[in-house]
Structure formats: structure tokens, C-alpha cells
Amino acid sequence: MKKNNRPGAGRIFRSGLYSTAILAAAVVLAVLVNLAVRAIPARYTEFDLSEGGLYTLGETSRQLAGELGQDVTIYYLCETGSEDAIITGLLDQYAAAGGRIRWEQVDPALHPTFAAKYGAETASAGSLIVDAGERSAVLDAADFYVYAYTDASSYSIRFDGEGQITEALYRLTSGEPSRAYATSNHGEKALSATLTDALEAQNIEVESLSLLSGPVPEDCALLIINCPASDFAGAEGPVDETALLQDYLDAGGRVLLLTDAYYSTPNLDAVMAGFGLTRVEGLVVEGDADRCLYGYSYYLLPALAAGAQEVVESLDPAAPVLLQMAQGLAAAPADGVTAVPLLTTSDAAHSKTAGYEMTTVDREEGDLDGPFDLAVWAEADRTGAAVVWVGCSNMDDDLLYQSIPGNCDFLVGCAAALTGQSGGLLIESKALEADQLVLPARTAAAVGLTFLAVIPVGLLAAGAVVTIRRRRR
Numbered sequence: 001m002k003k004n005n006r007p008g009a010g011r012i013f014r015s016g017l018y019s020t021a022i023l024a025a026a027v028v029l030a031v032l033v034n035l036a037v038r039a040i041p042a043r044y045t046e047f048d049l050s051e052g053g054l055y056t057l058g059e060t061s062r063q064l065a066g067e068l069g070q071d072v073t074i075y076y077l078c079e080t081g082s083e084d085a086i087i088t089g090l091l092d093q094y095a096a097a098g099g100r101i102r103w104e105q106v107d108p109a110l111h112p113t114f115a116a117k118y119g120a121e122t123a124s125a126g127s128l129i130v131d132a133g134e135r136s137a138v139l140d141a142a143d144f145y146v147y148a149y150t151d152a153s154s155y156s157i158r159f160d161g162e163g164q165i166t167e168a169l170y171r172l173t174s175g176e177p178s179r180a181y182a183t184s185n186h187g188e189k190a191l192s193a194t195l196t197d198a199l200e201a202q203n204i205e206v207e208s209l210s211l212l213s214g215p216v217p218e219d220c221a222l223l224i225i226n227c228p229a230s231d232f233a234g235a236e237g238p239v240d241e242t243a244l245l246q247d248y249l250d251a252g253g254r255v256l257l258l259t260d261a262y263y264s265t266p267n268l269d270a271v272m273a274g275f276g277l278t279r280v281e282g283l284v285v286e287g288d289a290d291r292c293l294y295g296y297s298y299y300l301l302p303a304l305a306a307g308a309q310e311v312v313e314s315l316d317p318a319a320p321v322l323l324q325m326a327q328g329l330a331a332a333p334a335d336g337v338t339a340v341p342l343l344t345t346s347d348a349a350h351s352k353t354a355g356y357e358m359t360t361v362d363r364e365e366g367d368l369d370g371p372f373d374l375a376v377w378a379e380a381d382r383t384g385a386a387v388v389w390v391g392c393s394n395m396d397d398d399l400l401y402q403s404i405p406g407n408c409d410f411l412v413g414c415a416a417a418l419t420g421q422s423g424g425l426l427i428e429s430k431a432l433e434a435d436q437l438v439l440p441a442r443t444a445a446a447v448g449l450t451f452l453a454v455i456p457v458g459l460l461a462a463g464a465v466v467t468i469r470r471r472r473r
Contacts, residue, residue: 057093061166065098068173074103074165075129077115084126087144090161101169128165132172139164167201174203178419180222181209187229192398198412204419211241216248221419223248225257227393231265242267246274249385254418256411260393261327261355275378275387276334280351284328284372284391285361287348297361299324300349302374305341311377312342312388314413319406325356327391328372336381342388342414343375377414388414 057065074091078084083105091103106114108125115121118129118136126141144161171177180199182191196206204222211232216223223245232241249255249271257272259265261283269279286292286300293299304317321343328351331339349370352358379386394400395407 068100178221182224252384280328282351282353288346302343312417323392324394341373
């Protein structure tokens with residue numbers, strides 16, 4: 001066997017050995033760095049670049065998750081390999097925001113009886129079970145993605161998972177629900193499904209109540225009177241409903257009242273007069289084009305009054321509220337009563353004393369000058385009784401909420417404040433895709449010319465100059 005005595009053979013071997021060792025060290029270092037990065041919380045290593053913050057918890061959700069006083073487990077019912085990255089990312093965010101929240105995936109194929117323990121046998125694949133110990137809630141995957149209609153033929157799909165999870169966490173961990181009763185037997189408008197669901201998410205359960213059957217129940221945290229078409233019966237009736245209502249308020253009751261200028265309710269108005277609140281004659285017409293919708297001066301876009309957030313914390317000045325065919329309210333000074341306007345018109349508004357019989361929206365002789373309060377909070381200092389009166393019957397409407405969600409936010413915020421809760425938990429759904437950027441034809445042509453001609457020609461010219469200079473050296 002001949003020995004390899006070629007010059008440099010040992011050097012080549014050592015060089016190859018060093019290269020192999022360096023490569024192995026680089027691989028080990030890469031693995032260690034990857035493990036270290038994975039150990040860092042996701043909030044420091046992942047960045048949400050989606051337009052609507054699809055992968056980022058809102059401030060309300062983070063605060064709630066961080067302040068939970070009990071352990072909560074969220075079960076994700078999904079087959080292995082079919083996970084929704086949006087859902088799993090959201091659950092990771094909740095777990096990172098609060099040490100009392102954990103989540104785990106349960107494969108229905110491997111654990112077919114698991115969902116039955118929570119009554120979720122019919123829940124869609126991808127649903128969530130929020131388990132807070134003694135109480136639990138099933139969030140169906142079919143409700144996580146909602147359709148937002150811009151008109152009758154176009155819509156976008158939005159993600160509502162965060163809103164549903166946060167509402168379930170609040171509802172399950174905030175104790176027994178508050179009880180609200182909606183009056184009946186006066187032609188009241190039924191509360192919309194959207195508002196009822198939003199109140200339940202705020203841990204306020206709503207039942208119907210007829211005062212003809214007796215006094216307001218002791219567990220009533222809020223009495224809702226939604227646009228009665230007929231008056232409450234007085235002493236002359238078979239049951240003195242106004243006396244029952246007054247007894248409820250004297251005991252510190254809370255009332256959310258919505259009325260329509262078309263209907264006269266003198267007995268009910270007399271009870272509100274005890275808080276210094278009265279109606280302004282007629283219908284309000286807005287003279288400021290920026291404070292009405294699409295130029296319809298009786299479709300009012302009121303502003304949040306100064307001091308409104310001091311009594312209703314969750315009100316958002318940036319969220320538009322629409323009041324159609326509204327009536328102004330006057331708050332006169334009353335002993336022992338504090339009144340705070342919530343919604344107000346501009347100074348250019350006036351009230352048409354002809355009401356629904358008006359023939360023009362222009363100001364006429366006898367009309368009243370603004371500004372006007374359209375929603376008012378009044379509270380009795382001695383008893384703690386409080387009333388929110390809204391001079392409009394059209395705030396609560398399922399179709400309206402699709403374009404003006406601020407109406408539901410306002411009503412739920414008022415209900416939350418009246419029942420002693422700190423604020424509303426309404427969380428808007430998030431866009432799944434960014435809005436398309438539409439460029440004018442001239443701009444699009446200029447951009448196209450820049451990328452297809454100017455930049456390539458510039459690069460070729462620069463390359464030619466560099467080549468010529470090198471050859472001359």
C-alpha cells in the first residue's frame with residue numbers, strides 16, 4: 001500500500017476538518033438560537049401587520065384577561081391538522097395576556113364524548129368551550145365569521161372571535177347576571193335580537209314584564225320602557241301603573257326610557273317630571289349639514305355632550321349615533337336631582353312644533369331654536385334612582401346596526417352604567433382582508449411607467465457607466 005506523500009495533503013485534510021467543524025457549530029448555534037427565540041413570548045417575536053389588528057387583542061380584552069380572578073380553560077374542538085391559524089393565534093394571545101387562562105385542543109375524533117359534557121354535541125367543528133368551573137359557554141365556530149353588508153348586493157366577511165370570547169369570559173366570571181325587565185301591554189316595541197344578545201354579553205338578562213300583574217320584581221336591576229304607544233294607567237285604571245313605577249324609583253330603581261313624539265303619555269311624563277325632565281314640543285331638525293345623514297335634516301347625528309362619559313364611561317365620542325325623527329328633552333333644575341345631557345344637537349338645530357305634520361324642514365314662525373338635548377341622564381341624590389331618557393324610538397333596529405353600530409354601543413353602555421357596571425364590552429369584528437387601494441388612471445399610468453421604463457432604463461444606464469469606467473482604468 002502506497003503512502004500518500006503529496007505535498008499539502010495534510011493541509012487539505014485539516015482545512016476540510018475545520019470547515020466541517022465550523023458548519024456543525026453553525027448548525028448547533030442556529031438550533032440554539034431557534035430554541036431561545038421560541039422560548040420568548042410570542043408578543044415579542046410576532047408582529048401583526050393586518051389592517052384591522054386581526055392577530056392582536058384589543059385593550060378591553062387584554063385588561064379583562066389580566067384581571068380574571070379565577071382559572072379559565074378554553075377547549076378548541078378541532079381535528080389535528082385542521083386548525084384555524086386565526087383562532088389558535090387568538091387563543092395564544094389570551095393565554096399570554098392573563099395567567100389564569102389556558103387553552104388546549106381537543107380532537108373530536110379521538111374524544112367523541114368530550115363535547116357532550118358541556119352540551120355541545122351539535123357544535124360545529126372548530127367551536128370553542130369556555131370552562132370557568134361552575135359555569136361554561138359554548139361558542140359555535142359558525143358565529144366567528146360574520147357578514148357585514150355595505151348594501152343589498154355587496155358584503156365583506158369579518159372575524160368576530162375576539163368579541164365572542166371576551167364577552168363569554170366576562171359573562172362567566174362576573175358573578176350572577178343582572179336582571180332587566182322590558183315593560184309590555186302599552187304597545188312597546190320589542191327589543192331587537194342584536195340588542196338583547198349584546199345585553200346578555202354584558203351579563204344583563206332581559207325578561208318581559210307587565211305591571212298589570214303586580215309591582216316591579218325586587219331583583220329588577222333595570223326597567224326598560226321602549227317606545228310605549230299608549231300611556232301607563234293612573235289611579236283611574238284597574239291597576240295604578242304609575243304608582244308602581246314611582247314606588248320602584250323611590251326604592252332606588254333604574255329606568256331606560258325611549259319615547260316617540262308621535263305618542264302622548266302624560267302619566268309616564270309626570271313620573272319623569274319628578275326628575276326635572278320634560279319633552280320639547282315638536283321634532284328636531286338639524287341645520288348643520290355635517291350633523292345629519294345624507295342631507296336628511298331629521299336624520300340626526302348628535303354629538304356626545306360634555307360630561308356624558310362621567311356617568312356612562314363606555315361612550316365613545318368617535319362612534320356615530322343616528323337618531324331618526326327625534327324629540328328634544330329639557331332638563332329643568334330639580335331639588336336633589338343631578339341631570340347630565342348625553343347626546344346633543346348643534347346650535348343650528350330647531351324644533352318643528354308641527355311635529356309629524358310638518359310640511360317643510362325650514363324654520364317657520366313658532367318653531368323653537370336649538371340646541372337640544374336628545375338623551376339625558378338624571379339621578380336622584382337621595383335614593384340613587386336614575387333614568388336615561390332618549391327622545392327617539394328608532395335607535396334599536398337590527399338593520400340600522402349594520403351601518404351604525406354606535407347605536408347599540410350607546411344603549412348597552414347606558415344599560416351597563418344603570419346596572420352599576422363599569423362599562424360596555426362591545427368589541428367590533430375585524431376585517432379579514434385590507435381594503436383595496438384604488439388609484440386614479442393617471443396615477444396608475446405614472447406608477448406603471450416608473451416601474452416598467454424609468455427604473456429599468458436607469459439601472460441599465462448606471463451599469464453601462466460603471467462598465468465603461470472600469471475598462472478605462
